Amino acid sequence: MSSLSYLVSRLLQIIPTFLLVMVVIFLLVRMLPGDPAIAMADAKATEAQLELIRQKLGLNEPLVMQFFYFVKNTLSGDMGTSILLKAPVLEVIIERIPVTAFLTLYAVCLSILIAGPLAFVAALNKNGGLDIAIRSGFQVGLSTPVFYIGLLLLTFLAASLRLFPVGGYGTTFLQHLHHLMLPALTVALYTSAIIMRNLRSAVIEVLDADYVQFARSKGLSRSVILGRHVLRNAMISTVTLLGLSIGNLMSGTLVTETVFAVPGLGRLMLEAIFARDYPLIQGLTLTFAVMVSLVFLFTDMVQAWLDPRLRLS
Amino acid sequence: MTNQNESLLQVRDLTTTFHSKGRVLRAVDGISFDVRAGEVLGLVGESGSGKSISLRSIIGLARDYGTVEGNVYWKGEDLLTQTDKQLQCVRGSQISMIFQEPMTSLNPLLTVGLQIEENLKAHTDLDRRARKARAIELLDMVGIPSASSRLKDFPHQFSGGMRQRVMIAIALASNPELLLADEPTTALDVTIQDQILQLLLSLAKDLNMAIVLVTHDLGVVAQTCDRVAVMYAGRLVETGSVRDVLKRPQHPYTLGLLKSVPENMPPRTPLYSVPGTPPALDALPKGCAFAPRCHKAEDVCLGTKPPLSVLGDGISSACHFTADIREEVLA
Numbered sequence: 001m002s003s004l005s006y007l008v009s010r011l012l013q014i015i016p017t018f019l020l021v022m023v024v025i026f027l028l029v030r031m032l033p034g035d036p037a038i039a040m041a042d043a044k045a046t047e048a049q050l051e052l053i054r055q056k057l058g059l060n061e062p063l064v065m066q067f068f069y070f071v072k073n074t075l076s077g078d079m080g081t082s083i084l085l086k087a088p089v090l091e092v093i094i095e096r097i098p099v100t101a102f103l104t105l106y107a108v109c110l111s112i113l114i115a116g117p118l119a120f121v122a123a124l125n126k127n128g129g130l131d132i133a134i135r136s137g138f139q140v141g142l143s144t145p146v147f148y149i150g151l152l153l154l155t156f157l158a159a160s161l162r163l164f165p166v167g168g169y170g171t172t173f174l175q176h177l178h179h180l181m182l183p184a185l186t187v188a189l190y191t192s193a194i195i196m197r198n199l200r201s202a203v204i205e206v207l208d209a210d211y212v213q214f215a216r217s218k219g220l221s222r223s224v225i226l227g228r229h230v231l232r233n234a235m236i237s238t239v240t241l242l243g244l245s246i247g248n249l250m251s252g253t254l255v256t257e258t259v260f261a262v263p264g265l266g267r268l269m270l271e272a273i274f275a276r277d278y279p280l281i282q283g284l285t286l287t288f289a290v291m292v293s294l295v296f297l298f299t300d301m302v303q304a305w306l307d308p309r310l311r312l313s
Numbered sequence: 314m315t316n317q318n319e320s321l322l323q324v325r326d327l328t329t330t331f332h333s334k335g336r337v338l339r340a341v342d343g344i345s346f347d348v349r350a351g352e353v354l355g356l357v358g359e360s361g362s363g364k365s366i367s368l369r370s371i372i373g374l375a376r377d378y379g380t381v382e383g384n385v386y387w388k389g390e391d392l393l394t395q396t397d398k399q400l401q402c403v404r405g406s407q408i409s410m411i412f413q414e415p416m417t418s419l420n421p422l423l424t425v426g427l428q429i430e431e432n433l434k435a436h437t438d439l440d441r442r443a444r445k446a447r448a449i450e451l452l453d454m455v456g457i458p459s460a461s462s463r464l465k466d467f468p469h470q471f472s473g474g475m476r477q478r479v480m481i482a483i484a485l486a487s488n489p490e491l492l493l494a495d496e497p498t499t500a501l502d503v504t505i506q507d508q509i510l511q512l513l514l515s516l517a518k519d520l521n522m523a524i525v526l527v528t529h530d531l532g533v534v535a536q537t538c539d540r541v542a543v544m545y546a547g548r549l550v551e552t553g554s555v556r557d558v559l560k561r562p563q564h565p566y567t568l569g570l571l572k573s574v575p576e577n578m579p580p581r582t583p584l585y586s587v588p589g590t591p592p593a594l595d596a597l598p599k600g601c602a603f604a605p606r607c608h609k610a611e612d613v614c615l616g617t618k619p620p621l622s623v624l625g626d627g628i629s630s631a632c633h634f635t636a637d638i639r640e641e642v643l644a
């Protein structure tokens with residue numbers, strides 16, 4: 001019961017975020033000098049085509065009505081036509097969502113797989129040789145720009161050793177895994193460094209906590225103590241951080257997808273910006289906002305699942 | 314029943330040191346004492362005198378962050394030489410421990426049912442259903458109302474006093490012979506402190522369980538303990554039966570503690586009242602650690618540490634001038 005109301009209240013919190021993003025997008029086009037219809041249309045558009053756009057956007061009506069039309073059009077799935085691709089914005093975006101979603105999820109999984117065990121090893125050997133080695137290793141990942149690591153990986157693993165393709169997405173699941181390995185790894189090296197650092201200090205803190213000392217005084221085995229008592233408690237703060245870094249990671253796809261020629265939303269965004277394709281920029285901005293909101297929602301749910309104090313307060 | 318005079322636990326020269334930033338901190342400095350079956354031993358001392366670290370050293374928790382030396386004989390076996398895996402069979406089943414802070418000593422993410430049952434799972438052959446039944450029985454035993462409906466509750470759904478009861482239930486799940494209780498009532502409201510102490514004492518009696526009760530409250534010692542060990546700066550300065558020690562203290566520190574307690578000795582009297590503060594454990598004086606606060610101190614006190622020596626009557630004391638003080642008190 002209270003879990004459900006928690007979920008509902010958390011869902012309702014998305015609405016203001018969503019509205020705010022809509023306002024920003026709306027003003028973005030209106031704040032450009034000149035006629036928004038011209039910004040929204042192809043450079044070669046005829047006067048008749050421009051008039052059609054003006055009508056649809058309600059440009060002759062008060063600003064409030066214009067915003068109303070904008071929200072109404074967007075909610076009914078009409079986000080205009082991409083100037084660059086000459087196709088409905090919604091269609092173009094829906095086609096690319098799976099690529100970016102796959103890449104992001106892949107990167108997150110890799111980050112967890114890399115960071116999780118190493119954080120534990122480092123924490124259990126606090127200030128020992130292994131700990132120092134692991135931390136210095138990740139320091140490199142943190143202090144090197146993402147695209148530089150990407151280029152290095154591309155040069156060695158893809159171009160020289162030909163272990164991985166230099167770009168594309170493939171058609172089957174296994175091909176996706178293969179094609180997106182390098183971009184996902186590039187992103188994961190950075191994300192896992194952040195997660196490792198946080199999880200390591202969380203584990204060290206939890207190992208010292210009274211309830212872990214008490215659990216040890218009960219004569220529980222090491223695996224029960226680490227798995228049941230330490231891991232879950234240490235994860236709570238790390239899950240928040242992971243959620244936040246997924247938000248970051250999505251804006252990072254602009255660079256990663258471009259470097260690795262991955263046909264996803266990030267690369268599309270960059271192309272749209274260079275082509276001044278305003279309808280597409282609007283649609284993509286909204287899509288990113290929704291995706292990030294969903295990630296945050298999911299993060300909160302994982303947290304509520306982990307921590308009964310959030311669920312049952 | 315076990316012979317009352319036989320020692321269950323023999324602590325010999327227990328020493329725990331911490332090394333940090335090039336300094337050596339001796340939190341426990343060669344303490345020795347026995348605990349007999351079924352008795353309640355009070356371990357008294359000001360905050361920071363090494364009481365908690367002593368308990369944690371006994372069951373092998375302190376060696377993770379400090380160096381523990383000496384011997385801790387449990388039924389003839391030295392616990393300090395055992396591996397963590399070997400200790401798992403002793404911890405929680407033969408020797409249990411409860412902590413000072415009920416708010417932080419239970420895992421906030423696990424139901425109290427699970428936290429009781431994992432003890433049973435580790436130390437008994439009970440199946441799932443029997444474990445559940447036993448968990449209800451335990452919660453009932455420590456006085457938690459409608460026990461069966463509370464197994465699924467999380468620690469934050471209990472009050473401080475109730476959490477302390479839950480901790481006791483967990484610690485007693487497998488019928489330990491010794492309970493190490495580290496200031497189990499300090500964090501609680503005064504009215505609840507008494508209830509918890511009475512509960513501990515009656516359970517100890519019913520289960521023939523010995524308790525090492527750490528406290529900084531002489532009133533509690535007078536009410537609950539059979540014997541007492543007074544700790545100062547990592548060392549034991551006086552041990553003996555509660556009756557003898559409280560009536561005729563042999564060590565100036567114990568004397569000071571008692572003098573600072575008003576006549577009728579009400580419970581919950583904290584031990585802050587001896588003038589001065591204890592020395593830093595990483596910069597202990599060469600001689601008697603109590604010397605800076607001792608009105609009896611003479612040159613010999615500054616140069617030589619007084620050993621804990623037996624005085625007869627079952628009392629031991631660590632002071633160069635014990636005999637004089639004895640006369641003074643008796644006079």
Ligand SMILES: Nc1ncnc2c1ncn2[C@@H]1O[C@H](COP(=O)(O)OP(=O)(O)O)[C@@H](O)[C@H]1O
Nearest residue numbers: 331340359360361362363364365366367378594
């Ligand atoms: N992990 C540790 N590292 C270094 N010093 C410690 C550690 N734990 C405790 N100490 C020190 O050991 C001394 C004794 O602590 P403790 O046994 O908790 O005292 P008490 O329980 O009597 O109040 C204190 O001075 C404390 O600062």
Ligand code: SF4
Nearest residue numbers: 601604607614632633
């Ligand atoms: S040895 Fe000296 S300083 Fe220490 S308690 Fe006895 S008289 Fe006081």
Ligand SMILES: [Mg+2]
Nearest residue numbers: 364365495496
């Ligand atoms: Mg303590």
